[in-house]
Amino acid sequence: MKIALIGPPKSGKTTIFNALTGADHEVDKYSPPATEANIGIVQVTDERITRLSELYQPKKTIYANLEFHDFPGIFARETENPESTIFSEIKSCDAFVLILRAFKDEELDQLYQDTDPLKVLSHFEEEMILADLMVAEKRLEKIALSYKRGVKTPALMIEEKALQRIVSHLQDNNSIRSLELPDEEEKAVRGFQLMSAKALLILLNTTEKEFKQQDELLSRFRQQGYMAEVIAGKFEQELAALEADEAKLFMADMGMDMSIKDRLSMLCYELLGLISFFTVGPDEVRAWTITKGTTAINAAGKIHSDLARGFIRAECFSYEDLIAHGSEKHLKEKGLFRLEGKEYLVQDGDILNIRFNV
Numbered sequence: 001m002k003i004a005l006i007g008p009p010k011s012g013k014t015t016i017f018n019a020l021t022g023a024d025h026e027v028d029k030y031s032p033p034a035t036e037a038n039i040g041i042v043q044v045t046d047e048r049i050t051r052l053s054e055l056y057q058p059k060k061t062i063y064a065n066l067e068f069h070d071f072p073g074i075f076a077r078e079t080e081n082p083e084s085t086i087f088s089e090i091k092s093c094d095a096f097v098l099i100l101r102a103f104k105d106e107e108l109d110q111l112y113q114d115t116d117p118l119k120v121l122s123h124f125e126e127e128m129i130l131a132d133l134m135v136a137e138k139r140l141e142k143i144a145l146s147y148k149r150g151v152k153t154p155a156l157m158i159e160e161k162a163l164q165r166i167v168s169h170l171q172d173n174n175s176i177r178s179l180e181l182p183d184e185e186e187k188a189v190r191g192f193q194l195m196s197a198k199a200l201l202i203l204l205n206t207t208e209k210e211f212k213q214q215d216e217l218l219s220r221f222r223q224q225g226y227m228a229e230v231i232a233g234k235f236e237q238e239l240a241a242l243e244a245d246e247a248k249l250f251m252a253d254m255g256m257d258m259s260i261k262d263r264l265s266m267l268c269y270e271l272l273g274l275i276s277f278f279t280v281g282p283d284e285v286r287a288w289t290i291t292k293g294t295t296a297i298n299a300a301g302k303i304h305s306d307l308a309r310g311f312i313r314a315e316c317f318s319y320e321d322l323i324a325h326g327s328e329k330h331l332k333e334k335g336l337f338r339l340e341g342k343e344y345l346v347q348d349g350d351i352l353n354i355r356f357n358v
């Protein structure tokens with residue numbers, strides 16, 4: 001999963017990225033916008049994998065991971081081109097974390113007029129809606145042209161219907177996040193990677209002093225239906241540079257019970273409706289990330305396309321049961337070792353072994 005850190009200039013994106021990944025990219029009030037994104041992979045802490053690894057003693061243990069992309073500030077300049085490489089990279093991410101500045105800084109206030117996080121959010125929503133409108137209208141024109149040339153396929157007609165719904169939704173100033181499309185229409189337009197359709201988490205970046213004073217602002221965002229959280233970016237970056245024990249003391253002082261890495265991973269899982277299933281064995285214990293509601297055959301396809309193609313059955317038991325009963329042998333005796341078919345909906349913590357034949 002690719003998560004984009006986006007926001008207006010100087011809201012603290014790179015500071016937070018550094019804290020998350022342990023990187024040391026320059027953070028500076030006056031530096032011009034970077035020309036490309038910083039990319040970092042964050043391993044998703046999961047005690048269950050640690051326990052499984054102790055149990056199976058595999059050669060390799062692989063945790064799930066999230067890929068964070070730290071983009072330069074956007075939507076601050078008239079001359080920005082929503083068709084530029086940066087924007088297509090942003091659109092290729094699965095979800096957006098919008099970082100808004102909620103710390104005081106007189107110099108930054110002077111450089112950037114809009115400082116009210118609520119206003120900045122509506123500005124972002126407007127810009128994303130405009131960018132999506134451009135894409136959808138352009139495509140509709142192309143479809144109309146095809147019709148004129150006598151090409152009018154059922155697939156094009158479905159796409160046209162979806163785009164017309166999208167355009168009218170956007171013209172009413174709504175983001176696509178709030179539009180429910182029938183499955184086939186949704187599939188027809190998925191490739192456009194519309195910005196206002198992406199899952200969005202708002203992170204208010206503030207100082208350690210003001211960390212506990214953001215409740216009112218947070219609830220305003222939440223009332224509008226957004227998922228919103230607060231973070232002390234600079235403080236987190238300083239924490240990341242400390243020894244673990246020392247960092248824990250500072251965190252306890254602030255009433256923080258999770259590292260930024262664990263907290264953001266958890267939030268992204270929640271935001272995207274993600275869960276994990278596991279594969280175990282003497283070679284490898286591994287976590288796989290899927291969305292809630294994924295069928296056994298699609299989960300098998302995550303591991304390898306052959307496993308989906310030749311899918312016969314999934315041998316399945318739950319992590320909880322394994323820990324409660326101690327071994328696969330005991331699970332079998334208790335009847336907790338199941339065989340599931342293609343359409344079984346994989347649950348968080350399922351341990352799967354796919355039987356297949358190609």
Ligand SMILES: Nc1nc2c(ncn2[C@@H]2O[C@H](COP(=O)(O)OP(=O)(O)OP(=O)(O)O)[C@@H](O)[C@H]2O)c(=O)[nH]1
Binds near residue numbers: 012074207
């Ligand atoms: N006081 C305070 N300053 C911060 C905080 N987070 C970032 N800053 C400062 O804000 C300035 C910009 O931080 P960056 O992390 O580079 O911001 P950015 O969003 O990556 O900036 P661009 O990529 O240029 O848009 C730096 O001088 C940081 O030290 C914070 O939580 N508190």
Ligand SMILES: [Mg+2]
Binds near residue numbers: 013014015034070073
């Ligand atoms: Mg930056």
